[in-house]
Amino acid sequence: MTTLLYTHPACLEHDTGFGHPESPARLTAILNALRAAPFAALEWRDAPQATAEQLTRIHPPAYVERIFARVPRQGHFALDGDTILSPQSGEAALRAAGAVCAAVDTVLRREASNAFCAIRPPGHHAEPNQAMGFCLFGNAAIGAAHARAVHGLKRVAIIDFDVHHGNGTQAAVERDPGYLYISTHQAYIYPGTGHRGERGIGNIINIPLLAGSGSTDLRHVWRHEIEPALREFKPQLILISAGFDAHHMDPLAELNFSEDDYAWLTRRILEVAADHCAGQVVSILEGGYNLSALAASVAAHVKALMEAPARDHIP
Amino acid sequence: MYEFLKYEVRDAMTADPIAIGPNARLREVEEIFENHDFNGVPVVDDQRHLLGILTKFDLLKAFSLDAHALAPHYDTIMEQPAEAVMTRDPVSVEPRLPLSRLLQKLVEMRTKSLPVVENGLLIGIVARQDVLKALRRATIQHEIPLHQDSPS
Numbered sequence: 001m002t003t004l005l006y007t008h009p010a011c012l013e014h015d016t017g018f019g020h021p022e023s024p025a026r027l028t029a030i031l032n033a034l035r036a037a038p039f040a041a042l043e044w045r046d047a048p049q050a051t052a053e054q055l056t057r058i059h060p061p062a063y064v065e066r067i068f069a070r071v072p073r074q075g076h077f078a079l080d081g082d083t084i085l086s087p088q089s090g091e092a093a094l095r096a097a098g099a100v101c102a103a104v105d106t107v108l109r110r111e112a113s114n115a116f117c118a119i120r121p122p123g124h125h126a127e128p129n130q131a132m133g134f135c136l137f138g139n140a141a142i143g144a145a146h147a148r149a150v151h152g153l154k155r156v157a158i159i160d161f162d163v164h165h166g167n168g169t170q171a172a173v174e175r176d177p178g179y180l181y182i183s184t185h186q187a188y189i190y191p192g193t194g195h196r197g198e199r200g201i202g203n204i205i206n207i208p209l210l211a212g213s214g215s216t217d218l219r220h221v222w223r224h225e226i227e228p229a230l231r232e233f234k235p236q237l238i239l240i241s242a243g244f245d246a247h248h249m250d251p252l253a254e255l256n257f258s259e260d261d262y263a264w265l266t267r268r269i270l271e272v273a274a275d276h277c278a279g280q281v282v283s284i285l286e287g288g289y290n291l292s293a294l295a296a297s298v299a300a301h302v303k304a305l306m307e308a309p310a311r312d313h314i315p
Numbered sequence: 316m317y318e319f320l321k322y323e324v325r326d327a328m329t330a331d332p333i334a335i336g337p338n339a340r341l342r343e344v345e346e347i348f349e350n351h352d353f354n355g356v357p358v359v360d361d362q363r364h365l366l367g368i369l370t371k372f373d374l375l376k377a378f379s380l381d382a383h384a385l386a387p388h389y390d391t392i393m394e395q396p397a398e399a400v401m402t403r404d405p406v407s408v409e410p411r412l413p414l415s416r417l418l419q420k421l422v423e424m425r426t427k428s429l430p431v432v433e434n435g436l437l438i439g440i441v442a443r444q445d446v447l448k449a450l451r452r453a454t455i456q457h458e459i460p461l462h463q464d465s466p467s
Binding site: 013014021081125134164188189190191192252253254 | 380381382383384385386388391
């Protein structure tokens with residue numbers, strides 16, 4: 001079975017302004033890496049636009065309208081100090097959320113084993129009613145809600161290994177037992193949420209890591225916290241909020257993951273997916289701001305997706 | 316070295332140092348650091364009562380990652396007033412303190428300079444370089460070399 005790559009040229013046109021770390025160059029670096037020979041078997045697909053129905057499963061219609069109303073005809077509009085709109089931002093955001101929904105559809109229809117959505121703007125900081133932290137729409141939450149609503153899934157897990165806590169995803173799913181949200185992130189940095197005590201209705205697991213944490217810590221929390229929780233939940237689909245800014249070369253944080261760690265973690269997630277949900281995994285790009293570290297980490301992650309173990313059973 | 320033991324802080328300090336008010340913007344402080352070889356600048360009120368000290372370390376700390384923004388914003392941070400990031404109630408020394416005692420303090424605290432305060436008012440600042448200079452001055456003039464080869 002194949003691994004799909006969803007992306008769209010509009011995601012390169014979302015312009016955050018001079019010097020902004022969440023730049024189109026991030027996606028260019030990723031796509032260039034994925035055009036190399038080892039990725040020849042990747043099946044590239046154009047992301048469709050998300051529909052209003054898909055967006056409003058997470059965001060109130062008035063919020064969606066407000067975002068589009070602020071997209072400037074030219075230049076930039078700053079929603080906050082971090083979160084910038086340019087003329088193509090609305091289109092890029094639609095393609096980003098649309099990529100996740102399309103990937104969920106294709107994987108759940110068993111046309112592919114798994115998928116990676118190489119998209120921007122990222123989504124996990126966007127709360128139902130608040131854009132922030134480079135994020136406009138909650139791509140992962142929108143994909144999870146789509147899987148529940150359209151495919152009738154009862155249990156969708158979201159694993160978020162971006163170095164920042166996914167406050168937006170958490171806010172979207174914390175009152176619904178059909179979702180399990182697990183996040184590893186660096187403690188005390190942006191956005192300041194993600195404490196262990198934030199447990200939702202028992203469906204949120206926050207694992208803050210201290211600055212300087214690396215491979216050993218990741219393996220420890222996987223074995224003792226993430227894997228047991230994931231297996232107990234018995235997910236029917238696993239979404240990954242795949243940020244690569246916990247890499248030891250990233251300028252916006254101080255965790256010390258490596259490309260090998262991302263490959264290792266991806267393989268572990270795929271093993272659980274093979275046991276519980278026929279390997280059905282959709283991974284979604286979030287952060288990662290050192291271009292070469294980002295490209296190498298995504299390459300390691302996608303390579304692991306392409307080498308996913310065979311499905312043990314079809315539930 | 317005996318001559319050095321007679322020195323007091325007031326003999327080595329820079330008197331009437333440049334100081335800033337609590338509302339000075341970090342942008343102005345940065346400009347002071349650009350133009351002078353200071354590691355820190357004292358923060359005083361209108362009567363020159365010492366309120367705090369703002370060092371390059373404090374300025375760096377203002378840019379370290381925290382929960383406020385995904386990436387620190389240079390312009391926003393540089394518009395903050397000195398009192399937002401200064402070190403309050405800083406350690407200070409009196410002008411009559413023996414310089415040898417000050418040297419000890421600088422070493423123990425690993426600090427680069429200390430404000431000199433008399434009756435609560437800032438009157439000077441004394442830095443590592445001032446002490447080094449005083450050491451050289453004291454010994455060049457008065458120290459007798461330990462092994463003097465005298466012609467027989």
